Amino acid sequence: MTTVSEMNNCNLSAVLHSKQDLRIDETPIPEPNENEVQLAIGSVGICGSDLKYWMYGKCGRHVLVNPMVIGHEASGTVTKLGSGVKNMKLGDRVAIEPGVPCRLCRVCKEGRYNLCPDIKFCATPPVDGNLGRYYTHAADFCWKLPDHVSLDEGAMLEPLAVCVYGCQRGAVSVGSSVLVCGAGPVGIMTMLVAKTLGASEVCITDIDDNRLTFAKKLGASYTVKVTTDDCQQLASDIRNAMTSAPDVTLECSGSDQSLKTGILVTKSGGCVVLIGRGSLEVTIPIVNAATREVDIKGVFRYANCYPKALAMVASGQIDVKPLITHHFDLKESLKAFETASNRDSSAIKVMIHCNQ
Numbered sequence: 397m398t399t400v401s402e403m404n405n406c407n408l409s410a411v412l413h414s415k416q417d418l419r420i421d422e423t424p425i426p427e428p429n430e431n432e433v434q435l436a437i438g439s440v441g442i443c444g445s446d447l448k449y450w451m452y453g454k455c456g457r458h459v460l461v462n463p464m465v466i467g468h469e470a471s472g473t474v475t476k477l478g479s480g481v482k483n484m485k486l487g488d489r490v491a492i493e494p495g496v497p498c499r500l501c502r503v504c505k506e507g508r509y510n511l512c513p514d515i516k517f518c519a520t521p522p523v524d525g526n527l528g529r530y531y532t533h534a535a536d537f538c539w540k541l542p543d544h545v546s547l548d549e550g551a552m553l554e555p556l557a558v559c560v561y562g563c564q565r566g567a568v569s570v571g572s573s574v575l576v577c578g579a580g581p582v583g584i585m586t587m588l589v590a591k592t593l594g595a596s597e598v599c600i601t602d603i604d605d606n607r608l609t610f611a612k613k614l615g616a617s618y619t620v621k622v623t624t625d626d627c628q629q630l631a632s633d634i635r636n637a638m639t640s641a642p643d644v645t646l647e648c649s650g651s652d653q654s655l656k657t658g659i660l661v662t663k664s665g666g667c668v669v670l671i672g673r674g675s676l677e678v679t680i681p682i683v684n685a686a687t688r689e690v691d692i693k694g695v696f697r698y699a700n701c702y703p704k705a706l707a708m709v710a711s712g713q714i715d716v717k718p719l720i721t722h723h724f725d726l727k728e729s730l731k732a733f734e735t736a737s738n739r740d741s742s743a744i745k746v747m748i749h750c751n752q
Contacts, residue, residue, distance in 0.1 A: 409528030410729040410748075413463045415453030418730050423465065426532040428478030433535045435472035435490070437750040438547035440527045441720075442736040443469055443555065444580070444650075446519065450733050456673060460521050466729075467527025467748075468494040468518035471541065471550030481535045490538040491550035492526060493557070493702045494518035510561075510699040517697070527729065529750055539702050542710050548747055549709050552585075552716040555745075556705040559586040561698035562671040563593055566644040570594030575634060575642035577658055578649025578672060579607035579619075581719055581745045586646050586671065587616055588714045599638050601630075601654070606742050614718065627653060631661035646671055652678045664688040671695045719745045725752040 406422040413419060428434045446466050448455040474488040484490070497504050497512035504512050519525025526533075541550045559582060568574055572595045576587045579602035587598045599618040600611045608619040618637040624630055634657070635641055643666050645658035650672035658668045659681050668690060685692060708714040721744045724732035729748055736746040 407528055407530045408726055409465045410467065410726065411463050412449055412460060412466045414460065415449075415451060418450055418466065418733060420727055420729060423528065425530050428476050428481075428532045430478050431480045431535055432478040432532050433474045433481055433484050433490075433538060434476035434478075434530060434532050435492070435526075435538070436475045437470055437472040437526055437528060437531050438489075439471050439551040440467045440748045440750060441469035441551045441555065442467075442732060442746045442748065444582075446525075447733065447737050449519070451737065455520075456676070458521050462522060464519065464521055465524035465526070465528055466519050467525040468520075469551050469554040470494070470518070470526040470531070471547040471553075472526075472531065472750075473547075474538075475530070478532075478535070484535050484538065484540075488538075489541045489547060489550065491541060491553040491702065491706065492518075492531075492533055493537040493539060494526070494554060495697060496534045496537050508699050510697045527726070527748060527750065529726070539706055541706070545706070545710050546717075548720055549716055551747065552719070552745070553702055553705045553709065555582055556585050556589070556709070556714070556716060557698040557701040558582060558671065558695070559589045560701040560704050560708075562586055562646050562648075562669050562695050563589045564701070565693045565695055566646055566667050566669040568593045568595055568644055568646075571596050573638065573640055573643045573663075574598045575638070575645040575658065575661065576600040576616075577645065577647045577651070577654040578602060579604065579611045580648065582671060583646075583648035584611050584614060584719060584744070585714070585716065586648055587611060588614065589708070590644075590646070591615055592708055592713045597638060599634060599642065601634065602649070604739070607744075610744065622654075625653060627657045627660055630657045634661050642666065644669065648672045650674045656680055659685050659690055659692070662690050664690065667691045667693060669693050669695060720747050722746045724748050726750045
């Protein structure tokens with residue numbers, strides 16, 4: 397096993413012990429197994445799922461039972477190589493694709509490894525995340541960063557990969573008319589990906605004026621503020637804002653109302669993609685969708701999207717840096733989570749730096 401330097405004898409990590417109980421603890425420094433690398437973590441972004449674990453102790457069907465290191469949107473620098481690693485060297489800066497599948501089951505062999513029943517995903521109980529000084533990960537799920545791509549940008553590849561996958565599922569292409577519901581980090585990056593793929597117009601909705609202004613600044617064709625619970629009225633407002641009904645609606649807010657609106661407003665023969673997560677069970681106008689052949693597709697994380705996300709950032713087609721609005725060091729993790737969860741902070745993406 398090869399090492400860059402002598403390691404410290406402690407590994408400060410942000411450990412979620414139970415809901416609303418996030419602590420900075422000393423944890424053992426992990427050693428890489430075969431085909432793994434040890435990483436000195438640089439940047440970790442806070443995701444909506446991290447906030448759900450922190451606030452409620454659960455995210456969807458996943459429930460926190462034992463203390464868990466939080467965080468999965470990460471980048472870092474290779475500090476040790478496990479046996480068998482040939483695609484990395486010490487000092488490489490990498491983005492970490494947080495889900496490692498079995499590689500052997502049918503869905504893995506079909507290329508849809510995000511659906512692997514045995515996938516191990518950072519900060520999904522009981523698997524620890526990577527908001528700490530050191531972390532180990534499968535080398536083949538670490539993506540080398542070009543010299544001109546920062547560790548902050550590397551951490552942003554994780555949510556960007558979600559957006560790339562969502563646009564792929566919706567078959568967004570040159571000339572597509574696109575509606576994005578929700579102007580949070582994923583919604584705004586979904587808008588950017590759609591434009592990069594050639595969408596002719598992108599409308600984005602939200603309840604927050606500041607986020608809509610920000611989305612407009614970054615290139616949204618139209619913005620619509622959600623001011624009503626009447627889905628039919630909201631659909632009418634969106635149609636009036638756009639030149640035509642959207643070919644593709646990408647739902648990124650996790651709002652049940654937004655999903656219903658998306659079905660109603662999407663053109664006949666179009667597609668609605670669920671990127672956000674709403675209620676586990678929701679009533680939708682399914683007959684409306686069926687008789688107009690509006691396809692409804694789900695998204696679960698992503699598969700084979702990191703190279704595309706990295707190419708978009710490295711080439712300059714997408715600039716994720718403006719979305720990073722707040723910075724904290726590792727010991728300030730609790731403050732970072734409080735900021736990310738506070739709408740009054742106007743935070744888009746909160747980044748925590750583990751190497752400071």
